[in-house]
Amino acid sequence: MAGLVGGDSVNFDLGSFKVRLKVALVASYFIFSLILLRLWFLQGLNGPYYRDKSENNRTRLIKTVAPRGSIFDRDGRMLVGSRPSFDVALMLEDVPDLEGTVETLAEVLQRPVGEIQERVKSGRSRPFEPRIAASDVSREELGRVRANGYRLPGVIVDVVPVRDYPFDSMAAHIFGYAREISKKELESREGYARGDLIGKTGLELAQETSLRGQNGFVRIEVDAGGRRKKELEVKDYLKGRDLHLSLDLDLQLAAQEVLKNRRGAVVALDPRNGDVLALYSGPSYDANHFSVALNPAVWKELTSSPDKPLNNRPLTAAYPPGSTFKLFAAVAGLAENLISESTVFNCPGYYRFGKRNYRCHKRSGHGKVNLRQSIAMSCNAYFYQLGVMLGIDRLSKYGEMFGFGSLTEIALDGEKSGILPSRKWKKEKVGEQWWPGDTIPVSIGQGYLTVTPLQLANAVAALVNGGIIYKPRLVRKVVEHESGKSRVYHSQHSNLVPLPKEILHLVRDMGSEVVHHERGTGKRARVGEIRIGGKTGTAQVSRLGTQENDERLQDHAWFISYAPVEEPMIVVAALVENAGSGGLEAAPVSHSIMSKFFLKQGMVTEEEIEEHKFDPPKPPVAATEATATRAERTMAAAATSDQEMAAELPSLPSVGIRDQAQSRAQMNSPEEEDF
Amino acid sequence: MFKSKRIALSIDWPLTLTVLALCTVGLGALYSAGFNEQLGYSAQMKRQAMSMGVGLLCFLICMLIKPEIWKRNAYLVYLLGCGLLTAILFSGVVAGGARRWLEIGGFRMQPSEFMKVALIVALARLFSSSTSLEKGYQILSLIKPCLLMGVPFVLIVVEPDLGTGLCHLLIGGSMLMLAGVRKRTVLTLGLLGMCLAVPAWFFGLKDYQKQRILTFMSPEDDPLGSGYHAIQSKIAVGSGSLTGKGFLQGTQTQLRFLPEQTTDFIFSVLAEEWGFVGSAVVIFLYGFLILRLLTISARCSEIFPAFVVIGVAAMIFWHVIVNVGMVVGVLPVVGLTLPLLSFGGSSVVAVLGALGLAAGVSSRRFLFH
Incomplete structure (x- = not known):
């Protein structure tokens, strides 16, 4: 066997051909095994990885968002x-x-x-x-x-x-x-x-x-x-x-309607269980802006507006309570037996303490007034004297009883506690001892004292319900959608005011004078023949006599109310920032809310409300509403009735400034009703 | 008649059974690749089955025709092939941007698939009468075989179908190497080839061809564009894991993530549904086929049949390597079919015909003439 036989008898070396065949076979097997190795790498070693990839390839997980x-x-x-x-x-x-x-x-x-x-x-x-x-x-x-x-x-x-x-x-x-x-x-x-x-x-x-x-x-x-x-x-x-x-849509809408675009707060509580019936902060904003991705322009407008529409004023803003605090000062005086219902103080239009005159809002003075009259007419001189008798320690103690200076613990974020001043507080925060003169503004709700509208409403609720401080309840029930199972939040009281009910009921009764007495400061809060108790307040923002024309330094108008006086079903606290007199500007807010409430209760009719509405003749329109200064409003108030005016001296941190303020007050004194 | 009967009796069963096994696997894979919930089998599957019928007939015919007749008419077959390729240039059917098909009597055929067999026969015929086989091929003596390979290469590359053209060179080159080329010549040509590769890249290749090669190097650069095939194919193969997702259960296949899963990417269907076990079995079948063909060649007593069988083995081998290499992501995407598995009538008939030739050689190994 020399070789393969070709057609033309080509001599072919069979041996080397067979070697080449073997080499070819080995080479091809080598390449086949490389392919197998690669397959093993893909399928054996990385099988799970590629299995995942193929799953991702073919499946899409689409989230269905639950409302x-x-x-x-x-x-x-x-x-x-x-x-x-x-x-x-x-x-x-x-x-x-x-x-x-x-x-x-x-x-x-x-x-x-x-x-x-x-x-x-x-x-x-x-x-x-x-x-x-x-x-x-x-x-x-x-x-x-x-x-x-x-x-x-x-x-x-x-x-x-x-x-x-x-x-x-x-x-x-x-x-x-x-x-x-x-x-x-x-x-x-x-x-x-x-x-x-x-x-x-x-x-x-x-x-x-x-x-x-x-x-x-x-x-x-x-x-x-x-x-x-x-x-x-x-x-x-x-x-x-x-x-x-617990919110009542009707009351909430009434609050929005009456407050309009003004800065302010409206709180309505049920004093019997702490239910929050209305909690409105003005100015508000359209919540629908926040439904989807917020438009940056809207956000900028909301955050940069001087009206701070994002602030939840009823609980995150603290203001001096002004004269509304007099109710609590009265409770303190009665409980401490310093005064009785018939105790009479003289009001010559001011109260002299040390070298200073602390003025009442009525220049000519209220004359001899008892407690009931002093509340009705909001006589400052009466409460200056009571405050001096009580001293800061007792004022502070009674304030604490009603929850001032501490959170109401409503289940919403951002709540402020306000300030209930005391010797200890001043030492820590101001770094100074408590001067007797510091007590005098506190007794009429000025000075260092600040409260949130919700806090004040809650304190009033405790005053009128016989001393139970409730934790304001906003959520009454949580209901599971599918099963209908529900969880009820019962009303909780966080504290009891340790005072005889007679005292609380007495002060509660005196509050009705504010609305129903002919010289009362809160006559605009009347609703039909419902007996309403209340208290006006005009909280000072600025030092006396300064920045008369700056709208943001005007007084805040307060009005707190409760009704019916004998068995209150509703407490309303209304605050209108920089609006001036509480009786003029805040009492009508209370009127709106109460009217809605008692209409719903069937306790009053539209006609009765209209009939008993306190509607004084309109003041001469010297300027438009927007440009009306405090002085003009004051004249309007003086023309109609003895409106409570803020004449309380402001909170001043140091003696020096206080003296300055005092001299300013004295300088200004000839101009009647300048304040 | 007497002889034919003996041939039939002495049929190469290992070869034939392997071929039938691969045909069955191919039909199965194609059934799955074209599976349709309403119809079951696809039209492609039906056509492929018919092609296989024709192909097996070809297998039988080629087996029965004496190798001497093939040898005598080798150049005629070669010229016929070249003629068909030339005819394409004038009346070919364009599809997918390439002119590769001829339509004859309603049937569409791809002459380049048959050209491979023609080239094998022609080269074997040349070797059988070449004195170079005694001393080994040198540069000058390589001119004749290179001309034989060059003509179809050029005709196919202009279609354009670079993959199939290169396949001809691979087959021819393999046959030459087994015929014997001097070492010095191999080295010289190797160097020359490398020097030519650079200008070829810049002037010879079309953009899409360059893109394929670049994409092969880093498919992740363009996952939805030209890298798509390479990535999806790897995912299909890899996700088959060890035992596969099961027949008709391949998600890559059933959701049509691979556009050419019935033709060039049929192996990925198999690998996904049958896993490593299934793909290894197929590789082993091809491995056995190559072993069998080389064994047949080694037992031959004449140059012509020996090299015809070598040519057939080379054709199968390169197709399998290039195709599977592409599917598993180690070679660039080149449109070469997987013999007997890929959908395509011309390919199936040509491959079965070529294997019939080899089977015929095997059946006659004990016969004297």
Whole structure:
């Protein structure tokens, strides 16, 4: 066997051919084994990794966002609900040409390309998570997106529930708002995922655990084109629990209507159980701004406005209570047996203490007045004398009994405690000892003393209900949506005022003089023939005689009221910032709320209200409402009745300034009714 | 008749059974790749089954035709192949940007698939009468075989179909190496080839061809564009894991993540649904086929049949390596079929015909003439 036989008897070396064949066989087997090795690498070693990838390829997990619980008023009327928001989003994995798609989308939505680009880029970067390009698009825009679907590959429409406030600005401060959870919160809170909403302020924050629902999801299978093939797994969402509040929509609306755009606060409580019937902060803002991504311009306007519309004034702002505090000073005097109902002090128009004259608002003086008269006419001289007799320690002790200087513990964020001054407090905060002269302004609710409207309302409630300090109750019931199971929040009292009821009832009765006495300062609060107790207050902001024309340095108008006097069902505290006289500006607020309340109770009719309304002749219109200075209002007040005017000396931290103020007061003294 | 009967009796069963096994696997994979919940099997599957019927007939015919007849008409077959390729230039059917097909009597055929067999036969014929086989090929003596390879290469590359063109060079080159080329010549040509590669990259390759090569190097750069095939194919193969997702259960396959899963990427379907076990079995089948063919060649007593079988083995080998290499992501995306598995009538008929040739050689190994 010399070799293979070729046609032309070619001599072929069989041996080396066979060697070459063997080499070829070995070489091809070597290459085959490389292929096998590669297969082992892909399928054996990295099988699970690629299995995951193929799962991601074919499935999309779509979150179904659970709506947050709704909020109802005490009569079951919906105050906060949910509505669907249509968000246009991009599934980047299914978008072949991002820039082109964004451009097309901008054209379809008729929005600037930059805006959409910005939103898409700022979105999260997790794979297979849609990136929102435009949220809460209108139905018309949605229709255009749907119609142009063929040239918008990878563009999807997400439906998410957002907050809906049918009464837009009616109680924005109470509800607060929920936002997307921040990275920091995500680290500290269990059970939250990126993109979840979390309550940031108001009830949304306080009742987060109740309001929050449980998100569901749909796992769908898609083909290579991202087209939905079938649902693989569905988990339904669970709506958040509903809140039933103690709030009365009618009273809240009445508060909004009467306060209008003025800065101020209205609190209405049920003194029998601490229910919050109304809690309005003005000016308010449209809560619907916060439903979806907040417009930066709106946010800037809200935060930079000098009116500070985001402040929840009833509980986060503290003001001097002014003369409303006289009721509590009276309680202290009676309880300490320093005065009785018939104790008479003389009011010559001022009270001289040391080298200074502390003025009453009535220059000519009230003459000899007893306690009842002094409350009705809000005589300062009477309470200066009572204050000096009581001293700061006792004033402070009684203030503490009624909850001044401490939180009411309403379940809302940002509550302030105000200041209840004492020797210890002054030493710590001002670094000075307590001067006897410091006590005198405190006795008429000025000086260092500050309270929040809610705090004052709660203290009045305790005064008129026989001494029970309730924790203001805003949420009465939490109801689970599916099962209907509910959890009731019972009213809780945090303290009892350790005083004989007779004293409290006596002062409560004296308050009715303010409204019903012919020289009472709160006649504008009358509602039909309902017996109403109340107290006006005019809290000074500025030093006497300064900045007369600066509206923001005008006095705050206060009015607190309760009715019916014998068995109060409602307490109202109204504050209007820089409005001037309490009897003129704040008492009508109380009138509105009380009218609504007693009309609903069927205890009064519209006609009766109209008939008994205190309607003095209108003052001459020398200037428009907006430009009216305090002096003009004062003249108007003097023309109609003996309105309480703020003539109390202001809180002044040091002797020097006080002296200066005093001399200023004396300098100003010839001009009658300048204050 | 007597002889034919003996040939039939002495049929190479290991080879034939392996071929039938691969055909079955191919039909199974194609069934799954084209699976449709309403119809079950796809139209492609039906056409492939028909092609296999025709192909097996070809296998039988080629087996029964005496190698001497093949040898005598080798150049004729070669010229016929070149003629068909030339005909494409004038009346070829354009599809997907390339003119690769001829339509004859309603049937569409791809001459380049048959050209491989023609080239194998022609080269074997050349070797059988070449004195170079005694001393080994040198640069000058390589001119003739290179011309044989060059003509179809050029005709195919202008279609354009670089993959199939290169395949001809690989087959021819393999046959030459086994015929024997002097070491010095191999070295010289190797250096020359490297020097030519650079200008070829800049002037010879079309943009999409360059893109394929670049993409192969880093597919993740363009996951939705040119890297899509490479990534999705790897995912399909890898996600099959050890035992696969099960017949008709491949999500990559059933949700059509691979556009060419019935043709170039049929192996990924198999790998996804049958896992490492399934793909290894297929690789082993091909490995056995190569072993069998080389064994047949080694037992030959004549140069022509020995090199025909070597050519067939080279054709199968390179197709498998290039195709599977592409599917598992170690070679660039080149449109070469996986023999007997990929959908495509011309490929199936040509491969089965070529294997029939080899089977015919094997059946006659004990016969004298």
